[in-house]
Amino acid sequence: MIKSEFLERAIFVGQDADDQQQRRQQVEQILQVPGVEKPEDVAQAIWQAVAQQRAEVIVGTANLSVALNNLLPGLMQWLFRKTFKNQDSYNDQP
Numbered sequence: 275m276i277k278s279e280f281l282e283r284a285i286f287v288g289q290d291a292d293d294q295q296q297r298r299q300q301v302e303q304i305l306q307v308p309g310v311e312k313p314e315d316v317a318q319a320i321w322q323a324v325a326q327q328r329a330e331v332i333v334g335t336a337n338l339s340v341a342l343n344n345l346l347p348g349l350m351q352w353l354f355r356k357t358f359k360n361q362d363s364y365n366d367q368p
């Protein structure tokens with residue numbers, strides 16, 4: 275996730291108004307975490323990817339998430355569900 279002004283335009287969908295508000299608050303809390311990428315860092319990574327003709331680039335702390343997901347996908351899925359706990363029913367189908 276990138277720290278930016280996107281919350282001003284974001285539309286959160288939920289089962290009801292309370293669920294929508296909870297989702298907004300979850301994202302607001304995540305944006306306060308120090309590991310969330312700054313727009314300048316993302317822009318620099320994109321610039322380097324273009325210069326090096328790379329089709330994909332992973333920025334900053336996302337590298338850790340990708341590595342952990344490759345090693346322990348079930349654990350990461352559980353962790354994301356706990357982190358983004360909401361009213362949704364989850365389906366584990368690929």
